[in-house]
Amino acid sequence: MDVQVRSGDSIWYYSQLFNVPLKFIIDSNPGVNPSQLQIGQTIRIPAYRSEPYTIEAGDTFWKIASDRRIAMDSLALLNQTVNPQQLPIGAMIQIPSRVTERIVNGNQNYDSTVLQFDLDGLLQLYPFVRTETIGNSVMGKDLIELQIGKGTKVVHWNGSFHANEWITTAVIMQFLNDYLLALTNKETIRGLDVNPYYDQVTLSIVPMVDPDGVDLVVDGPPAGPFGDLALEINKGNTDFSGWKANIRGVDLNNQYPANWEIEQERKPKEPSPRDFPGYEPLTEPEAIAMAELAQARQFNKMLAFHTQGEVIYWGYEGLEPPESLVIVNEFERVSGYQPIKNVYSFAGYKDWFIQVYRKPGFTVELGRGVNPLPLSQFDEIYQETIGIFLASLYM
Structure with missing residues (x-):
């Protein structure tokens, strides 16, 4: 106003x-x-x-x-x-x-158009939220980072690295709305006064890493060459519910130089709806933007939200700092999600972040079932995740 x-x-x-x-x-x-x-x-x-x-x-x-x-x-x-x-x-x-009620409704098919609508609404109401375009998708869509707070501790969240895991964006955006409501109305979230964290923490959020892929899964193939390419990669099948990759068939969470060669050897050798790591690391603009953001912001802690499994991966090749165990144990306490230190998977954003920065990095797998998870799970997933969001601020 x-x-x-x-x-x-x-x-x-x-x-x-x-x-x-x-x-x-x-x-x-x-x-x-x-x-x-x-x-x-x-x-x-x-x-x-x-x-x-x-x-x-x-x-x-x-x-x-x-x-x-x-x-x-x-x-x-x-x-x-x-x-x-x-x-x-x-x-x-x-x-x-x-304003005392949410304007974000995460419990809906959440594509990049819905995201932009909600971002516009939040930025109008809460102009202290800062935004930066950190890059562009293959199709030229802006990759938006939000920053809230002015503390020296930088905490990063991201969602929708994988196209058919778009519910992670919806969960992040709804919590962001609740966080802003609590800050400005001097309220608590689950009994926790969040106002001190505005001064202690700078929160960096990229709510949708792969907007092209999300739109493909939610809305179907776009008209033109990108849609034609996606249909070709999908062997003519117009059902894109199993699509994890970006619009040209590269799995963005297999794009990072952290044992990338292992993924190259055992994963698809050409563009695919899922798991193709690219012909070399960091070829895709979305993956590059996220790597450059980590370098620019120097996160103290990084959480990548995925689906599914109700587990939290927190280690990588023994390079994670000792505090990661303390943090993930708190995440388990507040969510019920099971911590898993190591898994035979490489080249992910969390893996690369830990390898390069030796700071706590986490892949949080929300919900259970087959991706994309149904919206009937949204409220349950949201309630499970609130504690993780809060703990990432105070731990």
């Missing part, structure tokens, strides 16, 4: 007027000097939207504010051209409305 500065206004006053922590208003207005506000300057107030209201007989600013339990000066601030002593019946004013 935007407001225009009046004489005598301050960022601190807006914080008190709307009961929003000062830091979120400051961070929602990065180009503004909080100590030198200019009359008429636009300030963004997070966690609020303005709603139109039509004046009825007997209405006054005091009555409207009292009925809605809001400060009367918030009405004056949003309606500076309105004379509160003269409210004609039928006239339109704006009323500040605090």
